[in-house]
Amino acid sequence: MTIESIQGLPTQRPNPLDPPEDIAKLRTADSMVRMTFADGHDGWFATGHHAVRAILASPVFSNRVDLTHPVIPVERMTAMKDFPMPPGMFNRMDDPEHGRIRRMLTGQFTVRRMKLLEPRIEQIVDEHLGAIVASGPPVDLVPTYTLPVPSLVICELLGVPYDRRDQFQGDASTLLDLESGAEEAIGAWMSLRALLDDVIDAKRTKPTDDLLSGLIAEDELTQEELITVALVLLIAGHETTANMLALGTYTIMQQPGRAQALLADPVAAVEELLRYLSIIHLGPTRTALEDVEIDGHLIKAGQAVTMSVAGANRDPGKYANPDELDLARNAQGHMAFGHGIHQCLGQQLARIEMRIGFAALLRRLPSLRLAGEVRFRDHMTIYGVFNLPVTWDV
Template sequence: MTTPTVSGLPTQRPNPLDPPPEIAALRSADPLVRMTFPDGHFGWLATGHHVVRAVLASPAFSNRVEKMHAVIPMKRDIDPAAFGTLPGMFNRMDGEDHARIRRMLTGQFTVRRMTQLEPRIAQIAEEHLDAIEKMGPPVDLVPTYTLPIPSLVICELLGVPYSYRGRFQQDAAVLLNLESEAEPAMQAWMSLQQLFGELIDRKRADGGDDLLSGLIAQNELSQGELSIIAMILLIAGHETTANMLALGTYTLLQHPSQMAAVIKDPATAVEELLRYLSIIHFGPVRTALEDVEIDGHLIKAGECVAMSVPGANRDPSKFDAPDSLDVTRHAQGHVAFGHGIHQCLGQQLARIEMRIGFAALLRRLPSLALAGEVRFRDNMSIYGVHNLPVTWNHNA
């Protein structure tokens, strides 16, 4: 049988909460198809749940940027070898290089430590809801609730002054914007590196009871490694959760009959929202280090495999009625946090923030409703909404 082929990753969403319809059609034909990348590279696209997990779990694939081909067209023409896997960029490393830094960080993100943060996260959520209620409707929930909660939490965990948030959120937005050109992207990168370099210098002198101070005290990481690790943790620690909170709230407003179930069992609801929404919508990508067979297909050394997380999480061979949202579903096995050695380091923290954030919002504002047009983040590497205008019965 001839392997199906596709020219480029399908990205157009007729329904903003569903993956592009071509993804399901491709998965039905073959969960692993040949795909032409924007630069002409002839690689693969994985849309099936079992295939995505197999690639992510295999040591035969590399995660290094300089070995990859971009899965969607980019305006920034930057040589990946120069702007790629730099010292400290553990999320783009393989083997022992990755394991060395990952071991240091894993001890900082234990389930026990994350659980200890729950009272503080709940306090932050309630304080922001107090402020929202005082403001009165309508309110944009992105700047007032869904963004500040994870931003404040990750700042406190890392030991980053919250006053830095305007600067790092602005620079992060440039880096994550798929339409950013090379010069502003490089300027944003250098700005963040300067910011964290200055912060690390101060922490070397003063110390503190936070994650960055703990890493500095181990005296095993260079200044460059520390600044890049801090940048990765800060951006990943607020951008992903902020967008899940915002897009998840929008989704629940489209399914109001399920809100009560979220309040009753937020932990189960969060897993289903993670599966259903899959905000990592353009990747990940891995490159074969050697010839390897996956699902009956021979992937040759040097060939890239782009993986559709939305496709995997909507795979009917794994989940019954996958295109339906059911917040009482036990959605274990989804790949919203990835799989294998690069599975999201902060996933337990993200779960706690979402569990508390959704339940508190729906409990405090039970009459919540949309109050305007919502703009979706089609142009960003992390999907979500740019804004979320809402209203509620202020006199209830």
């Protein structure tokens, strides 16, 4: 089967736990295919594991905002195309600018610091589970567990007051909602900036033992850079883990025996859930700075390539029976946290939160099961669920 090109990114999911069907069809034909972007740009779509990994690892590809193109026709993306990139948005920079900020953050995201957070994460998890058990079934796990646990953890890591959670959770949701307009998105961005501006000013006067105070003490970032760095970490630090906890719990409840399999080896189970679910809904996208060949395809300078994380993680050339969830599988090499210089900074923290969060939930509530309809986040940049109604035997 030969597929020469596609019009736009496949996004329809007949099964909420599987990638769009067209992704598997495209990958079967080839690891890459030509794609017309929403603005008419003639670029590429990569679905194979080897191709995605090679592009993310290559210095030939840029992550700059000004070089990218919208993958789906979203009004907000078109309206905000010329919106200036804020100073400090390291996740959309190339080296050396990216490396300068990344090195500082790597110094804060140490293995030691993550290990020291483990007892506190266990305490946060136990407190929330205790409240859930005390309230009795049924319960929606999103507002009571899967969202507040990572939100509180990232607040403590950064030093953001948790009593501002309603503001930053609401603003983050607006920014990640593909159906929100440009004015709404800009308003949410400015609201988050104002919150973090206040937090950083307070820490300059009274520093505490947290990541933001550590960055301020290094005195290498401007106020604007600090605000943007904090904003990126705050959103990424709670939205991704929250949706993995919720969607992962939903997935485990779909089949008897999965809870026992997770409890038998939580470390392996978390990696397999990351591979299987691949919650990055759109992208990532990179743009070639010069002509380069990937998997036998010539990508010309200026052409953008959107990559399917789900396609790479379900590639049968990398994993046997990739569409099956095997919680004992060795899922090493998955692309859930990306690859290359932009690989997720907080991946170790996310792993710790999921390992503790899943295991504690399933031990405390062994009879956990669904108790209502679940709404999926089809129009969000981070896939997951909006709600997770559950019950259990009392």
